[in-house]
Amino acid sequence: MxxxxxxxxxxxxxxxxxxxxxxxxxxxxxxxxSLIVVMVALAGLYLLMxxxxxxxxxxxxxxxxxxxxxVFVIMLLNAGVEEHTxxxxxxGYLGVPLGLALTxxxxxxxxxxxxxxxxxxxxxxxxxxxxISHMIFKQFxxxxxxxSFLILVAIMGAIVLAQREK
Amino acid sequence: xxxxxxxxxxxxxxxxxxVKIALLVFIVLTVNAYLTWFERKVVAHIQSRWGPHxxxxxxxLQPAADGLKFLFKEDxxxxxxxKFVYYLAPLLALALSLTSxxxxxxxxxxxxxxxxxxYLSITPPELNIGLLxxxxxxxxxxxxxxxxxxSSNSKYPLLGGLRSSAQMVSYELALTLSVVGVLLMANSFNxxxxxxxxxxxxxxGLVGWNIWPQIVGFFCFFSxxxxxxxxxxxxxxxxxxxxxxxxxxxxxxxxxxxxxxAEYTAMITVSCLCTIMFFGGWLSPFPASWHFxxxxxxxxxxxxxxxxxxxxxxxxxxxxxxxxxxxxxxMALIGLALLGLPGVNEYIQAPFWFLAKVFVFLFVYVWMRxxxxxxxxxxxxxxxxxxxxxxxxxxxxxxxxxILLRSGWK
Numbered sequence: 001m002x003x004x005x006x007x008x009x010x011x012x013x014x015x016x017x018x019x020x021x022x023x024x025x026x027x028x029x030x031x032x033x034s035l036i037v038v039m040v041a042l043a044g045l046y047l048l049m050x051x052x053x054x055x056x057x058x059x060x061x062x063x064x065x066x067x068x069x070x071v072f073v074i075m076l077l078n079a080g081v082e083e084h085t086x087x088x089x090x091x092g093y094l095g096v097p098l099g100l101a102l103t104x105x106x107x108x109x110x111x112x113x114x115x116x117x118x119x120x121x122x123x124x125x126x127x128x129x130x131x132i133s134h135m136i137f138k139q140f141x142x143x144x145x146x147x148s149f150l151i152l153v154a155i156m157g158a159i160v161l162a163q164r165e166k
Numbered sequence: 167x168x169x170x171x172x173x174x175x176x177x178x179x180x181x182x183x184x185v186k187i188a189l190l191v192f193i194v195l196t197v198n199a200y201l202t203w204f205e206r207k208v209v210a211h212i213q214s215r216w217g218p219h220x221x222x223x224x225x226x227l228q229p230a231a232d233g234l235k236f237l238f239k240e241d242x243x244x245x246x247x248x249k250f251v252y253y254l255a256p257l258l259a260l261a262l263s264l265t266s267x268x269x270x271x272x273x274x275x276x277x278x279x280x281x282x283x284x285y286l287s288i289t290p291p292e293l294n295i296g297l298l299x300x301x302x303x304x305x306x307x308x309x310x311x312x313x314x315x316x317s318s319n320s321k322y323p324l325l326g327g328l329r330s331s332a333q334m335v336s337y338e339l340a341l342t343l344s345v346v347g348v349l350l351m352a353n354s355f356n357x358x359x360x361x362x363x364x365x366x367x368x369x370x371g372l373v374g375w376n377i378w379p380q381i382v383g384f385f386c387f388f389s390x391x392x393x394x395x396x397x398x399x400x401x402x403x404x405x406x407x408x409x410x411x412x413x414x415x416x417x418x419x420x421x422x423x424x425x426x427x428a429e430y431t432a433m434i435t436v437s438c439l440c441t442i443m444f445f446g447g448w449l450s451p452f453p454a455s456w457h458f459x460x461x462x463x464x465x466x467x468x469x470x471x472x473x474x475x476x477x478x479x480x481x482x483x484x485x486x487x488x489x490x491x492x493x494x495x496x497m498a499l500i501g502l503a504l505l506g507l508p509g510v511n512e513y514i515q516a517p518f519w520f521l522a523k524v525f526v527f528l529f530v531y532v533w534m535r536x537x538x539x540x541x542x543x544x545x546x547x548x549x550x551x552x553x554x555x556x557x558x559x560x561x562x563x564x565x566x567x568x569i570l571l572r573s574g575w576k
Binding site for chain 1: 248250251254294295298299301302304305306308309312313315316317324327328331332334335338342355
């Protein structure tokens with residue numbers, strides 16, 4: 001077992017355990033912390049693939065900014081422990097079979113292509129800062145600018161909604 | 167024995183890195199301890215007091231006494247805390263702040279020990295995302311403070327934690343944007359490359375540093391960085407007069423010490439970053455042709471040692487009259503010995519200038535603590551969002567425009 005593979009398994013296990021814990025934890029802060037573990041484990045996986053910039057940005061944006069906002073809102077609302085409700089009929093008749101079907105589908109897809117399932121080789125086009133900036137600011141500059149515009153509109157909408165009286 | 171030799175040869179890089187980590191952590195913790203002494207002394211003298219002077223001559227053993235006190239104090243866990251998060255928060259704060267020092271390069275050239283090149287940083291010098299790693303750690307270090315405030319199940323820590331999350335998220339934007347100018351000029355995220363880019367001409371010395379073209383960026387960066395480390399005048403998360411002690415009110419004993427060490431380590435990291443980004447890192451401020459300045463690191467020790475001897479001989483306690491002259495004498499002797507070893511002199515050039523600049527920034531931190539009042543919360547927010555952020559954006563635009571003009575609109 002090469003060190004890379006070992007690190008991959010450790011990070012993958014961390015990500016899966018974090019994701020499970022995110023759903024199973026009863027307290028919202030604990031769920032948010034589990035999600036941070038998932039984000040950081042994913043950043044480690046990106047680093048393993050040689051995508052340094054993406055890994056760092058994953059931690060800065062997702063692990064840092066976005067999750068801090070989640071934690072901040074949970075703290076501000078002082079959300080308590082989640083209440084357990086009864087299993088809804090919709091979930092029982094529709095959700096569980098569909099979920100099982102999806103799991104079986106993904107498992108089948110993975111099982112059919114055993115030899116290609118491994119940590120991706122470091123030949124991704126989006127590796128370095130330079131190639132990513134070329135992609136964002138040259139190849140996909142219009143989608144990128146449109147997305148920023150969309151986010152700007154969303155921010156303005158939030159401000160308008162929050163500003164109740166003048 | 168043979169097995170040991172094989173193991174050492176096979177895992178040399180791993181072992182060297184582990185030794186470097188242990189050494190760095192040891193040095194940083196010691197520096198932290200004496201930074202508290204330095205801070206108390208300087209602030210005391212600013213306020214016409216003596217500061218610590220009971221434990222050891224000039225209070226020099228005060229950090230050791232403080233450390234012992236932290237270890238042996240009772241460590242109560244308040245009722246109703248979220249145990250896991252309550253214990254996690256100080257660990258997270260300390261671990262992240264110590265990790266951030268791993269990417270700092272303290273010198274350009276590798277030292278050769280037993281035929282192996284050893285670089286003066288824990289991460290390899292070709293790490294291309296050095297600065298991004300630091301920002302990633304900064305982004306995560308909010309959690310230590312925020313979670314400590316939340317998990318304590320007490321109103322003052324919660325308010326402190328909320329304030330700090332809001333403050334750190336707000337100032338992170340300005341912090342990140344203010345260094346874009348430096349990155350544009352250096353064309354790299356690599357900290358060593360950023361320093362090398364500032365050696366524009368061997369004869370320019372300190373004229374070539376980034377501080378001159380990026381002076382606006384520097385002020386934005388330093389203000390935002392001080393806010394990120396929760397220090398005066400941005401120390402609202404732990405404003406004593408309104409929040410008791412802020413986010414760490416419910417922490418005692420060594421858990422409190424962990425927050426304390428984390429804060430001081432963050433100060434050291436920020437000082438290192440200012441040095442690297444704007445003040446030429448390990449570069450000497452003098453032109454390369456002034457060879458005599460190479461002796462400065464060792465020459466400076468001699469008068470300082472002599473002064474310590476002179477001061478020690480007049481010290482009021484017998485203990486001080488015995489110890490201080492010995493320390494001073496050893497310092498002066500080391501200085502003299504270094505003068506006679508030109509090779510060593512060349513080796514300590516880079517680390518000396520780096521650490522000297524870092525020390526100046528640490529002094530500025532303490533100086534600000536002794537002189538500046540604290541911001542009000544709304545002033546803090548409007549300063550961050552309405553002044554720092556726009557100014558750093560304008561700095562990015564102007565810098566990129568100038569670089570574009572100088573490269574001829576290519």
